[in-house]
Amino acid sequence: MKIIDNIASHILNYAVSNNCQVFGQNLFKPSYISGLGKFLVKKDGITPIKNNWFDATNSELTSIGYGIGRAIANQNTLLIVKQQDFLYLANDQFVNTIINCIGEDFLKGHFRIICLISDLPKEGTQAYSNNISLFSNLAKELRIDYCFSVDSFKESLKFSNPGLTISFLSSEYTYKSKFFTENKFISTYKNLFSNGNGEYWDILVGFIPEKYLKNIIIKKCSIFYPINVGDFKWLEELENKLKIKAPKEITIHESSSSNFMFADHIYTFLKSKNLDIKIHIKNYRKKQNGSFSLIKQRI
Amino acid sequence: MYLDIKKYLRKLLVNLKLNIFAGIFYFKNKLFIIESSKAIKEIMLKISSLKIKEKSDLPIHLAIGHENLSATISALKNDDDSFSLTHRNIHFNIALSKKSDYEKIINETLLYDNSINNGNYGCMTMRSRKNGIKYTSSILGNNISVGLGIASTNLNNAVTWIQTGDGAIEEGAFYEAIVFAKSRNLPVIFIIENNNWSLGSSIKERRHEIKIKYLSKSLGIGFQQIKNINSIFEISTKIFKARKRAINNPQIIEVNLKTLGGQKSSTREYQSYHCGVIRED
DSSP states (O other): OOHHHHHHHHHHHHHHHTTOEEEETTTTSTTTTTTTTTTSBOTTSSSBSSTTOEEOOSOHHHHHHHHHHHHHTTOOEEEEESOHHHHGGGHHIIIIIHHHTTTTTOOOSEEEEEEEEOOSGGGTHHHHTOOGGGGGGGGGTSEEEEESSHHHHHHHHTOOOSEEEEEEEEIIIIITOOOOOHHHHHHHHHHHHHTOOSSEEEEEESOOOHHHHHHHSOTTOOOOOOOBTTBOHHHHHHHHHHHHHOOSEEEEEEETTSSOOOHHHHHHHHHHTTOOOEEEEEEEEEOTTSOEEEEEEEO | OHHHHHHHHHHHHHHHHHHHHHHHHHHHHHHHHHHHHHHHHHHHHHHHHHHHHTTOOSOOOOOBTOHHHHHHHHHHOOTTOEEEEOSOOHHHHHHHSOGGGHHHHHHHHTTOSSSTTTTSSHHHHOOOGGGTEEEEOSSTTHHHHHHHHHHTTOOTTOOEEEEEETTGGGSHHHHHHHHHHHHHTOOEEEEEEEOSEETTEEHHHHOOOOOHHHHHHHHTOEEEEEOOTTOHHHHHHHHHHHHHHHTTSOEEEEEEOOOBOSOBOSSSSOBGGGGOSOOOO
16 A cells, blocks of 8 residues: 555544544645545545535635634544645634633644645755744644654544644655654764764754765764654753763754754753853755755854 | 516515514514613623722723624524624623623633633633633634634534624635635624724724625625614614524624723824723822
8 A cells, every 4th residue: 555545544534433524725636635635535536525524715724713613612623734834824823722722621622633744855945944843832732743654643643632733744754655763863873962072062953864964064073863842851961961061162953944943942942051152053955956055054 | 587586576575574573673672682781881881990999900801882782692692602702802791691690700801710711811811601602812813713613513503603893804814714604604693893993093094994895795795784883773683684694694794883981092083992991090
């Protein structure tokens, strides 16, 4: 079974078993939002399986508010979104409405958004603005799952408690079957991080390939890799290392067209600790040929 | 030709029947609406006095001048109807509640414990949920789309009343929502309380006139305009008709009114009612 078919069949099972109303822009028309909705239609290929499933108008803000309204009224809803930058149009609903719904067991139904992240290099500027960490601060009030494989997506779908969940699906890592190699990444770089030394440190965040690392980043660099959005233990670990080894300057290198953008998190954290360290941030964009170009440099 | 005449006559008959029922509703409920309006105003004045007495600087938004509207809707609504309201929701919260809850509403505006939302929400987002107020928001245009979601779950010919104002209809959220509502044929009534002011600027000062009548017509949405907020007859008959029609087609009611109270600026017509009653000291 193709990966996309596997994902689409999980979506169908989820929608049916949770009695969801399903909607999305062009969801029931080929190409079914990159194939995500391909099993949600009858044999004619365009009629939704259930009567109350529908193609939405081009109205992201209203669509999110609509789903939350249904959750208030104790109904389950599934919205499928083509790519993450569409969701930015609905920030008012993600921030203000969710905050308005805190307390009193307000959201009774479950509203899930399944959203692709266009993080393939060929997407150009769109990939640059499709970083899952841009939503990470919202994780305080709603559940956000980052799915880098079919298995992690399947795991995300198991959750159906009242409230709002966003399941982000990485195009690069899910569709291309390049499964998230977290363990491999850590085992490769963690030693380098532990051996951080000298007055000038380099911290690397995002999926920057080893080739680039060897050529561009200073050889003595100290590597740091954020494991996941919800787990901030690594920040404490970093703080301890810095206190012990006391470097004078740090440069945070971040690949902005990868899935994580954590430079600002790290910067804010370190500043809050009043460490006497000068911090630089360098943002890189992944180009279509796989190489990286420096696009922004800040102190 | 014959079919056209038949269709026209049928429409005429339906409208005639609706007008008769609207008239009956008016005669039956006129006294109730007047009494209810008085009570709503009294409660708001009481809140105003308390705010001054307690020297509270909480952002209380009164709706003095809107009472006839909320009292009429309260008389007309079905038990299953729901509401998605703005920051200026107090007249609805009072109108839809029983007298025994009035004290709790007053308490909520001042964030006391013994109140309808345990002092968690305050005046701008208070919600008497047991009376159908399912959502309130202090953010301009934020409550509109949430109301659509609530409306999509309605049963038993219930409708969802979505309150908004002449400021919020400038937001893209309003346009998105009316297109969405019509596309899904949701049982909703958008109530536009047009008091001419958005914070400190009047309509003339900030934008071109929006002719809701034509906007509604372009989308096939029903439209009623209430020009005289003091006419219980006009309010009750027009809202009655909109309520009946909303079961099959979204409706918009634009209500021209004046929000009273607060202090008047010495140089301009602008009144600071949006911040509640200003402390005298």
